[in-house]
Amino acid sequence: MIEKExxxxxxxxxxxxxxxxxxxxxxxxxxxxxIIRGNKTGNAKSLLSILxxxxxxxxxxxxxxxxxxxxxxxxxxxxxxxxxxxxxx
Numbered sequence: 825m826i827e828k829e830x831x832x833x834x835x836x837x838x839x840x841x842x843x844x845x846x847x848x849x850x851x852x853x854x855x856x857x858x859i860i861r862g863n864k865t866g867n868a869k870s871l872l873s874i875l876x877x878x879x880x881x882x883x884x885x886x887x888x889x890x891x892x893x894x895x896x897x898x899x900x901x902x903x904x905x906x907x908x909x910x911x912x913x
Contacts, residue, residue: 825890826898831882834908838879842909843871849900855891857901868901 834842838859850857850868857868859877861884866873868887879885887905889897 825888826894827886827888828898828902829884829886830902830905831884832879832905833881835881837881837883838874838877838885840875843874845904845909846874846901847871849904850897853889853891853893853897853900855889855894855897857897858888860886860888 859866861877866877
């Protein structure tokens with residue numbers, strides 16, 4: 825299991841479009857991927873679970889990944905968050 829903290833800098837936070845991009849990436853890996861905000865944990869493969877966290881710009885979150893491809897998953901999720909949820913072409 826690996827974890828990494830992030831501050832969400834995207835203007836809209838982790839909402840609709842950015843959440844959809846995160847889910848798309850998370851679903852491409854077999855590992856369990858969770859987003860943690862305070863005492864709430866959301867499954868990064870579920871839109872409702874992510875939206876229920878209420879992550880706005882400036883919010884600190886922890887990404888926790890556990891599974892056989894956790895390193896690759898963390899690398900890709902980190903890139904996505906650090907690029908404010910804009911996909912690289």
